[in-house]
Amino acid sequence: MILALLLLVIALCVVLAGWAGWFVARDRAVILNQLWGGAVIEGLVLVQGVVAVVQGATGAGAGDPLLFWGYYATTLVILPVAAAWAFAERTRWSSVVLLVASLTVAFLEWRMWQIWTGA
């Protein structure tokens, strides 16, 4: 895990959550641009996976690999599923779904860092 990359992912999740929260307040449904934002985060999570594989192969990472990859798999799945689930609903509730999903990914990133560093 690279801390800067992880912090970037968390920051983008918070921004996306804020954007979705603004849409909730304005009574608007999720728009495609927000899903593109989610896709950018998803891309970075994929990069994190590649980095973790390389680092893991060289013996880095103090935590339990099984636990780490369990969290990683969950993190990877949540945004695409939530995006599809949200986009099929054309009410403000779709924005709440995106808000929940973004904050969940941010939380899981933090947990992955804890596991990776053996905290």
Added chain:
Amino acid sequence: MNQTTGPDRATGRRTGRGFGRVLVTVYGVLAFAAIGRSSYELVVKFHEAPVAYSLSTLAAVVYVVATFALAIGTPVWRTVAWVTVGIEAVGVVTVGALSLADPGVFGESTVWSGFGQGYGYVPLVLPFVGLWWLWRTKHSTSARTSEERTA
């Protein structure tokens, strides 16, 4: 997921629409958390606390079924949702109370221990919100259908 594209008004309000979409999302997240937790426990350390880890597995299965049942929301699945969400409500209250009375009762902690405090008490709140939502979307009347259209 594609069940959501054809709203079936004859069966009342779909449990997976409107606020229900958020409910299913939170259920889905909790289902993921519970699956991850229980599969890790089953693989790595089941022998340490079989009762606790069996309970975690049961909870995981129930969350997964409840998520799909609420998402699909046809009459049969609505019944499945009532049952699974009901099991969660009973489970979290029972296991929570037992774990408070005797912290060592299950050997190790479970998703439901301490009323789900390890998960921000989401496991305690969610089944009751779920029961409320199932009750609220129960009646199929034209008034509610038009309410749904404007929602």
